[in-house]
Amino acid sequence: MTDARPLRLRFAPSPTGYLHVGGARTALFNWLLARRTGGQFLLRIEDTDKARSTDDSTRAIFEGLTWLGLDWDEEVVFQGANLERHRADAAKMLAAGAVYRCFCTTDELAARRAEAELRKEAFKYDRRCDRLPPAEVERRVAAGEPFVLRFRVPAGETTWHDLVHGQISFPNKDIEDFVILRSDATPIYNHAVVSDDIAMAVTLVMRGDDHISNTPKQILLYEALGAPLPQFAHLPMIHGTDGKKLSKRHGATAVGDYQHLGILPQAMVNFLALLGWSPGGEFEEVMTLDQLIHAFSEDGLLRKASVFDPKKLEWMNGQHLSQLPIAELEPRVTPALVAAGYTTAEHLATHHDWYRTLLDLLRVRSRLIDDIVRQAGPYFVDAITYDPEAVAKQWKEPAVVLPLLTATRETLAALPEWTPPVMEEALRHLAEAKGVGGGKIFQPLRVALTGLTVSPGIFDVMVLLGRERTLARIASAEDHLETLASA
RNA sequence: GGCCCCAUCGUCUAUCGGUUAGGACGGCACCCUUUCAAGGUGCAGAGACGGGUUCGAUUCCCGUUGGGGCUACCA
16 A cells, blocks of 8 residues: 555444455455555444444354454444434435435336346336426425435446456446435445545445445445545455355355364465465465455455365364463363363363473374364263274274283383483383284373373373373273173 | 455465476475374375467456345344
């Protein structure tokens, strides 16, 4: 932005559902640009559709943005609160002659539209009410006949330089005289948006490209209101894996869904940032919010719609999971561990170093926070359960495994020091003495200790468990194997 | 139907007229290795089609095709 004035951007969702990933991406780009340029990022809730707007949705939007780390400047604007100004602006345009009263009812309009469709013609309002003699208009208004306000689209062409698309223009003849104020004197979308954007002094309108065809109407409104035009930037859509517009059919589409799936907000933001935008040239894909702010520029905005790939999101999350400072990861995992019933926040607080070591070992093997929780069981529960598959694979021959486990336990019990190098040396000697490979010792031992075939390195597991629990678990496994052998 | 937008590997993308069209996810193989990950290496994989412009087009222009959006007294 070479413009000297600070950018004022806004995100203006309608509270008719959760915060969609597409909306989140739009919010993110606006926020990134505001933060990058030292401008403002404003939030406006477009709640003028009373039938569909809910407080729950409004709350979901706040929560979603907050979770992502996107903070907004100034007070949140609720569009519904600006009704008086919307009316005043409409009145201003009526007085200036840019707008006229239309007495056609919705039923009449619907009938004419249907008729046009029957003749395979494009329906466009025929402006008949604009041709009404002033005296008749006065008479009908006085008689209390309901009317809407329609914008008289002038002849010509409406053009703007879109920050992502370059020049876009619409012949005005293709734009019909659209309604700006309903018969109940409430504003229609395009009017409310323009009135509010002017009032909020928005200088750059960045939104989804599904709004491209609204733009010429809005530009006409700015001109009729005598307000300076903002810049426009239309972002490409985000589609589902099937190439269609992202919807509920594609599974999770709300940012809240991903939060509950165990996605980190920094990963979500990172992933979303790379959908429809690229720093250009060679670049490292895994970035922190801060790096994104510095790298972001409207120059890198892309035109093509992109497909939301959950697989790449998961990979991205895995990257952030292992790169995040452990102190930042902790508070995101703790609630999940507690919710799983494994432990309490207090216990984790009193075993802080141990907890951090555990997290460090598990996060390498995880893509989602849930993956960490899934692997954490053996380090918290008293009695582990043996996974049938693990037993079938590693304890297939109890007669062979049992004596090895016993020897392992005895070896470990005699260790002067409970550290990985000492354990490893002792156990490898044992394997050699028994004439078997290390795996014959380590694998059955892993099942004895965790009940599973997969875990962090076996020596790390033993350190985590501690000597006592390790030895007790091996003893339990020996018992189990004995009953297995005698059965 | 009308208007508008878009078009590089399956997906996200680099390329700003000249490249063996590069990287990432996913897939496959191998290495590392006590398992699983992580990591490393390698393989397969793309300019929708047709015309121009140009010495030379993925790149610029036009058309075709395909996809998307809008077409309400919704937002």
